[in-house]
Amino acid sequence: MHDRELDAIFRPRSIAVIGASTKKHTIGREILHSIIDFEFNGKVFPVNPKAPVIHSIKAYSTILDVPDAVDLAIIIVPRDHVKRVVEQCGDKGVKGLVIITAGFKETGPAGAKLEQEILEVARSYGMRMIGPNCFGVLNTEPNVQMDTTFSKVRSLPGRIGFVSQSGALGQVIIEYARNLGLGFSMFASVGNKADISGNDLLRYWQDDPSVELILLYLENFGDPRTFTQIARQVTKKKPIICVKSGRTTPGARAVSSHTGALANLDVGVDALFDQCGVLRVDSIEEMFDLALALSSQPIPKNNKVAIITNAGGPAILATDACVNWGLEVPRLKETTKRFLRQHLPEQASVENPIDLIASAGPEGYSLALEAVMKDDSIGSVLAIFVPPVMIDPKAIIDVIVEVRKRYEKTLLTCFMGPAEVIHGSEGLLQNRIPMYIFPEAAAKALADMVKYRRWVEKKPGKTGKYPGDRLKVSDIIEKSLESGKTRLVGEEALELFGAYRIPIAAYALATKQAEAVTRAEKLGYPLVMKINKPEVLHKTDIGGVIVDIRNAKEVKTAYGKLIKSLSRGKKKQRVTEVLLQQMLRGGVETVFGMTQDPSFGPLMMFGLGGIYVEVMKDVSFKIHPLTDKDAEEMIQSVRGYPLLTGFRGSKPVDMEILKEILLRLSQLVGDFPEIEEFDINPFFAAPERAQCKAVDARIILKSPK
């Protein structure tokens, strides 16, 4: 795919508005008006079979009647005419389409079919297409100046690229941004994403100097794997902020593993964003709080914030919020404090927050700002001002603007009170200094900026090759599916994992008492004996597990107990086979797992086993495939991690093997898409590698249909 293809849509030299209308307050009229009103730098041709003139411009019956070449067609005709119009566009040699018309995939199968047909027509002519069911696109570059949306408000020029999956929110956001003094470089409402999706736009903007910051409003991911790939690259160059909604949409999938039950739908989204450096925010408001900072300020070099204020209350709120978001409000350097002490009035506090007290005028702010700008231990500055009776906010703003010009350090401000009370606060925004009404918003923005710095500086992880016995695994899976079995439990599952060199506790099966003894002697003691019935999920609960068997006599007793006491009832439920297994001790029980996210594919899980996973749900997820860094982070991010590093004098477990197992499992999942879900639970993690072994496991295969 050539990125420049999208130039036909975002940088056209001529536009046809097909379905332009003479009637005010219709979309067909408003879009034409937007194009003219925004002073598009190319030619615009209204197309309407009935009207010869629209908005003082000569109109044409069909696109084919337009005398000049047309790069981009905006289509607003009724749904059932869209396909024919797209064909005409193809015949005319149009290169890009923006289909505003709704009534396609979002309305059901018939609409989806029509949408697909239109897409095929567009593709057959080599046309790229935005929509259908969208709000339009815009580009504020001076040599383009195109607004094909039906927004009532024009975007300011700027360096933000913005993709919205919701037309309504797109409109809201353009208006909201304008009020904050934020401008967009390009905007696209992608609607049903039949052809062009957010991924295409990320690719298009990746190296485009006119876009320095990307905002996304997403409701779902069409192709999350591609998204991850592209986003990972883009975020190393420019930040992406995303509101991903639909967090709580109830999922309809049935889960039959622990891992599946633990992975709520949003775990995948968080893991994905985390793994590709996208800054996820919780609301549109937060998106703008952050965009305001990222679009104008350098990324803080560390998480240390200096707060300057003229009132105690707001500074306390700011400190609380900073610390809450993982920032530090550290002591200032002694030299800084000494300087402040010398120059500020006696009642001022030269600790951090620096409280200039209510009488502080421009000189006080200037001094304090200079001091923290020069203090190289400080990464960013938050200047708070609450206008007292005697101080003119304008003078404070002027000082802030002046000092900011001389120092390259992240500076946010909080001017408290409604905008109309803070005279001249636009002076800050005009000088690209973010101004917030409440200190909490500023603190959150700073914290996200610091998070972004960590991402940019993070070295990429490696995936590596961890091949296993593919043939053997293929064989197990094939045989299972042939016999109509999609669940592998106990020794069947362990065998499969063993083939990918996951160490497993030695085991043997027995259907007779004598056989049990022979097998036991061969395995060695101590042993565990379990009933071998896949249907029984929690064998312990029904007394189906006997532990710490130490000799042949105990094997016999245990065998008798399991077979006899549990073999009552219907024939089907009878226990006829036991599993003998090496008993492991002294380690920490862990659990490995994988489940499928409906949009992200395999989600890998690691956690502490037993009660930790079942009651405390102490697990971590990442999206497949895993790098070595991913594996490390997964292990370190469980709350019970201290149990693995040697708790209360016990030896630390072998972390390397845990990481290696995650990477081996990642390889297995990549090699065998037939595997739907699995748990290895427990996996005994011990200080010595040779003692680290999987004890039980379960695999669910995809039903072949």
Place this chain on the structure above:
Amino acid sequence: MHDRELDAIFRPRSIAVIGASTKKHTIGREILHSIIDFEFNGKVFPVNPKAPVIHSIKAYSTILDVPDAVDLAIIIVPRDHVKRVVEQCGDKGVKGLVIITAGFKETGPAGAKLEQEILEVARSYGMRMIGPNCFGVLNTEPNVQMDTTFSKVRSLPGRIGFVSQSGALGQVIIEYARNLGLGFSMFASVGNKADISGNDLLRYWQDDPSVELILLYLENFGDPRTFTQIARQVTKKKPIICVKSGRTTPGARAVSSHTGALANLDVGVDALFDQCGVLRVDSIEEMFDLALALSSQPIPKNNKVAIITNAGGPAILATDACVNWGLEVPRLKETTKRFLRQHLPEQASVENPIDLIASAGPEGYSLALEAVMKDDSIGSVLAIFVPPVMIDPKAIIDVIVEVRKRYEKTLLTCFMGPAEVIHGSEGLLQNRIPMYIFPEAAAKALADMVKYRRWVEKKPGKTGKYPGDRLKVSDIIEKSLESGKTRLVGEEALELFGAYRIPIAAYALATKQAEAVTRAEKLGYPLVMKINKPEVLHKTDIGGVIVDIRNAKEVKTAYGKLIKSLSRGKKKQRVTEVLLQQMLRGGVETVFGMTQDPSFGPLMMFGLGGIYVEVMKDVSFKIHPLTDKDAEEMIQSVRGYPLLTGFRGSKPVDMEILKEILLRLSQLVGDFPEIEEFDINPFFAAPERAQCKAVDARIILKSPK
């Protein structure tokens, strides 16, 4: 204390402004101006030794020169004159004081001393006093109309009482509220709270019909016990919303117990608010989002929300936020759906959220609103509107206002886009229908309203009497402190708890091998043997604990091992005594504790023991004293609670005894303020009451100074 005393401050018939000034933009001028500008219903007398006229009003040299009686004096004179002026006020027979002047306790010991002297003068004359170092008070009741603040903006009349510990924030909040159409009934900036604190105002407003909702901005609690008592009563009648800042102020206290280490400073505040029904919010913004709803809408009767929208995106954001805050967005009743299906256009969705699609006009909104207002399964309604090109927001607003008049159900609205785009959104606020820019804010407000309903409906818990052997405990504490010992560990601590009928595992001490055997035989097997050295906190870590001792021979071996192997090194470190203790099995380890919060006093703790408390920090806190309901909630709110209710086929533990122990400990803490902190860790919780016993404990006593 008689509540009506505060009438002198909030409902005076005459005010003197002592320190009134002729100079504009000074506090002395602005306060006098506020009083006049707001058209105070009584008389105002400027007092200034130099100016005969201020703001066109005759001024007096001193308060003593004022010819009429004066109820309230606002004092703005320089700090060093305040005391004299207060004396004069007393002589004049003034009843209430508002001291604006700063420079007292907030500046250090000298200021604190002066403040105390002034307070004593005021008290000696029976005057009540607000401040010093405050921003003033106001009362918007039509028969009072008093604004003694130096705010540039006047408050709207309303039914909100507001106490602010920060003058600057008070000002910000009055202005912010005005912009939202929210009015205050009374406001007080309490400054240094020398006399009148938030508690006094809560008491004053408790039964005052002019206050229906109370807002607090607090930085610390002067007297949290009184606060709890009063707030508990007030919140049953009217909601209190509080921003408590200073969450992260680093605490300087040293902690020497688990409980202490686990209780960060904010745990106490959260527990306190929870126990007295105060709605804690995270920011000023959130305070207003909630105040907007609580001041105009009925409390929802349940947590079920119906969402009506004309655009998908915002409805998804709203649903996410609702579910995230514990609300439900349930299916609508079949009859409701059928009705909607009949009347709404085909493309509309009649599921919840009801999506009327972009073409929806007033009829659509009217229909949908009526339908969900009538649906008695629904507790509240959130109507979202994003203005499309063809629809006039005004018409939608009119419909919402009209429907609202006919139904008594909680209704919030979200009109997306900046205020100036939503023409006429004031129409909503004027009709007391809350309007939010973003759906997340509306969802959070709804969730807090539902939380408030739960509080109001909650039956109060009982404390009860759980007396113990006070004499014995007194004796232990006295002896300890006499010998300069403030730490009781192991058997010393257990003995103390035993005296308050906390069941403890039987134990005995031994300093000789033979003695150990005798004691062991008497205790019965199995046994645990531990070194008895208080200094060693984690005995297991150094091999100082031997478990599962089953006979006399094993007692001997164990004794030898502990004494010999651990008795190397310096004399001081030698082990000379062992503790033998009944070994408990099959239960769940829990932990009970208490620590002192610097402002709230004793914080009681419950949690799961062992690794759960140490690694997972799975504990819950409540403020002393505990009711039976508190105890129940503490136990139920730990994450590992399922382990207590019978996990994986094991029997549930005896919950009653756990509750009883919390109440007994609460009694002990109340009876003995000498106890600074304690842990009972572990306490074995077992299915049978007789098996539930404390195994180890630690008590820290307050150092007598």
